[in-house]
Amino acid sequence: MNATGSPVIARAPGRTDGSLGTTPPSWMQALLMSRYQFRDYLRSRRFLLMIGIVAAISAILIAVIAHYRPAGLISTGAAFFGSAWIGGVGVLIIFSAIIFGGDAIAGEFQNKTGYYLMGLPIKRWSVYAGKYLAAFGASLVTIGVYFVVLLLAGAYFVGGGAIGAGVFESFALVMLYLAAVLGTTFLFSSLFKTSMYGVIIVAIMFLFGFTIVSALVEGLVGVTPWFIITWAQSALSYPITGLPRTAGLSAAGIVVYPTYAQGIGVMLGYFVGTTLGGLALFEREEFT
Amino acid sequence: MNPSLEARDLSRNFGTFTALSHLNLKVEGTKCVGFLGPNGAGKTTTLKMFTDLIFPSAGEAFINGISVQKDRKSALSSCGALIETPEIYGSLTPREALELIGSLRGMERADVRSRTDEVLNEVKMTEWADKKVGKFSKGMKQRINIASTLLSDPDVVMLDEPSTGLDPRGMAEVRGIIRGLKGEGRLVFFSSHILSEVVDVCDEVVLIDKGKLLFYDTLDHVNARLTAGGTSVDVEFVRPVSDDDVKGRLASLPGVSGWSRLDGRRLSLVVQGGPDVRSHVLESVAALRLGLVGFHESRSALEDVYLREITSGDS
Numbered sequence: 001m002n003a004t005g006s007p008v009i010a011r012a013p014g015r016t017d018g019s020l021g022t023t024p025p026s027w028m029q030a031l032l033m034s035r036y037q038f039r040d041y042l043r044s045r046r047f048l049l050m051i052g053i054v055a056a057i058s059a060i061l062i063a064v065i066a067h068y069r070p071a072g073l074i075s076t077g078a079a080f081f082g083s084a085w086i087g088g089v090g091v092l093i094i095f096s097a098i099i100f101g102g103d104a105i106a107g108e109f110q111n112k113t114g115y116y117l118m119g120l121p122i123k124r125w126s127v128y129a130g131k132y133l134a135a136f137g138a139s140l141v142t143i144g145v146y147f148v149v150l151l152l153a154g155a156y157f158v159g160g161g162a163i164g165a166g167v168f169e170s171f172a173l174v175m176l177y178l179a180a181v182l183g184t185t186f187l188f189s190s191l192f193k194t195s196m197y198g199v200i201i202v203a204i205m206f207l208f209g210f211t212i213v214s215a216l217v218e219g220l221v222g223v224t225p226w227f228i229i230t231w232a233q234s235a236l237s238y239p240i241t242g243l244p245r246t247a248g249l250s251a252a253g254i255v256v257y258p259t260y261a262q263g264i265g266v267m268l269g270y271f272v273g274t275t276l277g278g279l280a281l282f283e284r285e286e287f288t
Numbered sequence: 289m290n291p292s293l294e295a296r297d298l299s300r301n302f303g304t305f306t307a308l309s310h311l312n313l314k315v316e317g318t319k320c321v322g323f324l325g326p327n328g329a330g331k332t333t334t335l336k337m338f339t340d341l342i343f344p345s346a347g348e349a350f351i352n353g354i355s356v357q358k359d360r361k362s363a364l365s366s367c368g369a370l371i372e373t374p375e376i377y378g379s380l381t382p383r384e385a386l387e388l389i390g391s392l393r394g395m396e397r398a399d400v401r402s403r404t405d406e407v408l409n410e411v412k413m414t415e416w417a418d419k420k421v422g423k424f425s426k427g428m429k430q431r432i433n434i435a436s437t438l439l440s441d442p443d444v445v446m447l448d449e450p451s452t453g454l455d456p457r458g459m460a461e462v463r464g465i466i467r468g469l470k471g472e473g474r475l476v477f478f479s480s481h482i483l484s485e486v487v488d489v490c491d492e493v494v495l496i497d498k499g500k501l502l503f504y505d506t507l508d509h510v511n512a513r514l515t516a517g518g519t520s521v522d523v524e525f526v527r528p529v530s531d532d533d534v535k536g537r538l539a540s541l542p543g544v545s546g547w548s549r550l551d552g553r554r555l556s557l558v559v560q561g562g563p564d565v566r567s568h569v570l571e572s573v574a575a576l577r578l579g580l581v582g583f584h585e586s587r588s589a590l591e592d593v594y595l596r597e598i599t600s601g602d603s
Contacts, residue, residue, distance in 0.1 A: 009410065009468040012403055012441035019442040020403065021395035023365045029392050036380070036388045043379035115374035116385075116436070119339040120392050121364040287341035288302075 026126045033130020041138040046099045050142040058149040077162030086237040094206040096139035101185035102202040103195035169239035180267040183274035190281035235263025291443040291475035292316040297347035307333040309499040322486030322493045323479040330499040331479040339369045367444040368437035378422025382432045393440045407435040426453035447478035502597045518558045524582030528552035541572045
């Protein structure tokens with residue numbers, strides 16, 4: 001009993017000075033955060049939604065190919081994966097970014113989950129990185145499912161021998177593009193404290209915004225829109241199709257396609273730039 | 289180590305509005321300190337700066353001598369804080385949510401397991417330990433939040449209106465938990481605008497209003513200060529009491545310096561002196577055989593001081 005006559009809550013055995021435990025390094029806290037956030041994603045309806053989208057795209061694609069047997073598509077591995085894989089994965093990356101990343105940071109403010117974490121001895125960048133890694137992991141799982149389905153479909157329609165190393169190289173490039181798109185998504189999400197705004201802005205930018213800006217830049221200003229992330233997306237197919245390895249020029253002299261190196265450079269630039277930008281915003285954001 | 293919280297010239301402006309103005313406060317030692325003030329006084333703003341949820345316009349906040357603004361990770365390592373009513377990821381169970389907290393704090397797995405059982409038991413949530421938090425009521429979530437705050441058994445416990453969302457039984461249980469935390473080397477600092485809660489569990493009280501510190505003192509001193517000016521006592525009788533009886537018999541009792549009528553059966557007496565004098569007045573009133581059925585302080589001493597300080601700040 002203490003002075004108030006209440007039973008005292010005894011101190012935990014094994015305490016060192018201050019509290020139980022020794023705060024781990026920030027990078028480890030980021031990994032721990034990502035583990036729990038990833039678990040949260042895997043149990044969420046949004047994950048089921050993404051798997052549903054993957055299943056729907058895969059089912060429609062396979063049904064159409066099985067029914068029509070288009071010679072141009074199933075003649076070679078490059079033709080099959082150049083169309084089916086590249087055609088679908090771009091959409092999946094954008095959907096994943098919207099669904100897993102659109103409200104990732106804004107939601108911490110709106111849903112007040114941030115209050116649960118931010119009073120802990122953890123640096124803000126650990127929370128940001130943990131959430132980013134979890135969103136990347138969840139997106140990769142859905143894209144990975146699509147990739148595996150297409151490998152099986154490709155083996156059936158084209159033959160296992162037709163699946164070249166380029167398909168796997170393209171998958172690696174998709175991971176880089178996903179990292180860049182998610183970085184951009186997290187940057188947008190860091191701008192707002194309302195989940196819906198984050199999701200809507202990300203959706204608008206990736207579904208129409210960047211395309212419109214690219215068209216305006218090309219048409220009105222006559223400048224190659226190399227600084228738009230979607231411009232780099234063409235490079236995802238290069239390991240499979242082999243072309244164009246050099247930049248394609250339009251009649252107006254606009255570089256329509258990036259080179260392989262340019263594509264990778266833009267993706268890396270976006271990943272680094274948007275991640276640093278988003279982090280800087282999150283570091284200054286207040287839980288008012 | 290003596291646990292401590294210190295605000296040095298801590299200020300915060302939101303545009304032209306000053307939420308907190310040059311707060312200088314040091315709370316140190318093993319005790320429970322109530323942080324009082326009306327809505328908008330700056331209590332939550334202060335606690336948010338102590339946990340780095342918002343940033344000061346000027347000044348610094350220290351936990352155990354470490355600046356929160358310069359080294360939040362070290363400063364918060366020996367502090368458990370519950371600010372507002374946080375939400376927990378809905379797909380996690382309380383056990384998993386506590387596991388997350390424990391792992392981020394670097395607790396050993398065995399410690400996390402044993403402490404999880406202990407703190408869930410403290411907040412009476414053991415039977416819900418493996419159900420998903422998403423379906424919980426606000427009160428149940430707040431219990432898990434309190435459990436999360438206590439998990440690592442920190443030296444400094446900061447609670448921002450911890451009874452928010454709880455039913456009366458839950459509020460009483462939280463008071464019991466806070467009382468239980470007293471002693472054993474802990475510093476408990478909790479904000480509230482429920483005065484009875486503070487009187488019930490605190491040793492000391494900090495009062496702020498409009499972003500300014502009004503006073504920081506022990507409850508004993510607050511009581512003594514007020515007793516010097518007289519205490520209001522509500523007296524209730526079973527039947528109406530005439531003015532003649534009041535003037536001739538009650539108002540002239542030793543220790544009674546004034547009176548006012550609340551209604552036909554109830555009066556408010558001003559009693560000069562401490563508990564001994566009040567006890568004597570009670571016996572004297574009962575001896576008058578006017579049908580006494582109730583005799584209690586109109587307000588707590590803290591409530592009187594609170595109202596006096598807040599009101600004087602308004603003028």
